[in-house]
Amino acid sequence: MTKPLYTFDDIQNLEFPPVIVYAVPVMVALTIVEWFLRRREYIHELEEAAQALGFLTDYAPTFANSGYNPIRYTQRRNAYAEEMKAYIADHAGQSRAEKHNYDIKDGLAAAGVGVGNLISTALVKAATFGIILFFYNLTPLYIPTTWWSFVLCFVVVDFCRYWAHRVSHEQRFWWATHVTHHSSEQYNFTVSFRLSWTQHIKVIFFIPAALLGFDPFVFFICMQIGVLYQFWIHTELIDRMWAPIEFVFVTPSHHRVHHATEEKYLDKNYGSSLIIWDRLFGTFCPEQETPNYGILKPVNSYNPIKLVFHEHVDMFRDMNTYRHPRAWWRIWFGGPGLTLDKEKHYGFYKYKDGIVPSASESQKEKKVGQETPGNVVV
Numbered sequence: 001m002t003k004p005l006y007t008f009d010d011i012q013n014l015e016f017p018p019v020i021v022y023a024v025p026v027m028v029a030l031t032i033v034e035w036f037l038r039r040r041e042y043i044h045e046l047e048e049a050a051q052a053l054g055f056l057t058d059y060a061p062t063f064a065n066s067g068y069n070p071i072r073y074t075q076r077r078n079a080y081a082e083e084m085k086a087y088i089a090d091h092a093g094q095s096r097a098e099k100h101n102y103d104i105k106d107g108l109a110a111a112g113v114g115v116g117n118l119i120s121t122a123l124v125k126a127a128t129f130g131i132i133l134f135f136y137n138l139t140p141l142y143i144p145t146t147w148w149s150f151v152l153c154f155v156v157v158d159f160c161r162y163w164a165h166r167v168s169h170e171q172r173f174w175w176a177t178h179v180t181h182h183s184s185e186q187y188n189f190t191v192s193f194r195l196s197w198t199q200h201i202k203v204i205f206f207i208p209a210a211l212l213g214f215d216p217f218v219f220f221i222c223m224q225i226g227v228l229y230q231f232w233i234h235t236e237l238i239d240r241m242w243a244p245i246e247f248v249f250v251t252p253s254h255h256r257v258h259h260a261t262e263e264k265y266l267d268k269n270y271g272s273s274l275i276i277w278d279r280l281f282g283t284f285c286p287e288q289e290t291p292n293y294g295i296l297k298p299v300n301s302y303n304p305i306k307l308v309f310h311e312h313v314d315m316f317r318d319m320n321t322y323r324h325p326r327a328w329w330r331i332w333f334g335g336p337g338l339t340l341d342k343e344k345h346y347g348f349y350k351y352k353d354g355i356v357p358s359a360s361e362s363q364k365e366k367k368v369g370q371e372t373p374g375n376v377v378v
Contacts, residue, residue: 003140003141003142003213004215004326005137006133006136006137006216006278007133008126008129008130008133011129011133011216011217014178016245019221019224019225019228020224020227020228023228023231027189027192027231030189030232031107031188031189031190031233032187034188034235034237035102035107035188037235038102038188038236039102042127043080043084043101045079046081046084046085046088047060047084049084049088049092050084050087050088053087053091053092054091055084055086055087055088056261056309057142060080061073061076061077061080064192067228089126098196102186102188102295102322103185103186105302106184106185106186106190106302107186107188107190108302108304109301109303109307110184110190110191110193110306111190111193111305112304113180113193113194113195113196113197114193114194114195114305115307116197116304116308117195117196117199118191118195119197120197120198120200121200124200127200127205128200129216129220131203131210132203132206132207132210132212132216132219132220133205134217135207135210135211136192136210136211136213136214136215136216136219139210139211139212140213141211141212141213142213142214142215143212143214144215145214145215145217145218147213149215149218150218150221150222152214153209153218153219153222154222154225154226155217155274156208156209156214157206157209157211157222157223158271158273158274158277159277160205160206160208160209160249161205161206161226161272161273162270162271162272162274162277162278162281162305163205164202164205164206164273164284165270165271166176166270166283167205169200169267169270169336170267170335171332171333171334171335171336172200172311172331172332172333172334172335172336173313173315173332173333173357175311175336176196176198176311176312176315177196177198177199177201177202178196178199179196179295179310179336180194180195180196180307180308181194181195181196182259182294182295183294183295183298183299183307184293184294185292185293185294185298186293187234187235187236187256187293188236189231189232189234189235189236190227190234191234191259192230192231194307196308197308198308206219206223216339226273229272229273230250230255230272230273231253232252233250233251233252234252234255235319236253236254236256236290238251238253239253240253240287241253246275246368247275247276247279248274248275248276249273249274249275250269250271250272250274250275251298253277253286253287254269254275254278254286254287254362255269255285256287256290256291256293257285257291258270259291259294260291260292261291261292261293261294261295261296262291262292262294264285264288265285267283268283268284268285269283269284269285270283279351281331283309296337298362305357312327315331315332318331319331334360
């Protein structure tokens, strides 16, 4: 079969079905349903904690005693929750129910990041299409468009996504394009909207799929399906699933581990749709208890711009501290938690012949009041 070659205009004229656009109303609806269920669970746990401390819940608001008015019911329910929180705080400190509290501001921040991601995607669409198209036309290989080519392409793309994801946790340059997704201390559907505006440069990780000769139409459809798959796994409402599904596919249980801050959970479960890659490459960890979520250095902001670019800013600050190409290389491509000792590793360029003096010699040369560079976490 003769391999068809495409120009960029040809790809544009194919009119890819906007799978993600079609899915947006469903995703928004599910997010609202999740908020309602999480809110109900939160109030229920508050009631349990408050009752155990002697709080009377006989007058709890219901839809019926609120005159079947949904607005009035919601207002009374919120006031009731605040009253129980205050009671618990006075008698026992913070309730464990707070772990289930749905942070609306956090959700709105995620929505802001998501909108920015849609805009950035549209702006760089030509570049990402062009890169994949260039390598597709370059390779002599070709896989015809059939039902099995979609299945095979999905597996190959997911394999590429595993490594793109893993490298994004192991090298700081790539971590800066991904940390936005992990910055929330909540775990719900809105977290799936937290996609960095700079993540599109990771298209280079998918060049191998293009070089295998998958038709660009097949490739981009599989990419969209892979992105959509990751929406439903960002929830605490779904517990562990049927064992065969848990063995092959990424589930909410697996991905909760990935977003955790506990040491045993760090850098685990990189899979996007298939968990088999983690099992094969030794990065799998089952969920043992409900994790705490977020990043080790919290951002503490609802500002979408800060959520997206805070790590980029920190990187350049560290580059200004370590003004040497060798240091810059390690800052960019070392681990996100790398610790650099300014004297030990990067002081050599200011010493004669590049030789760092011994500790005793260095002490003799110090003057009173001279600043001693220490360890800086970058």
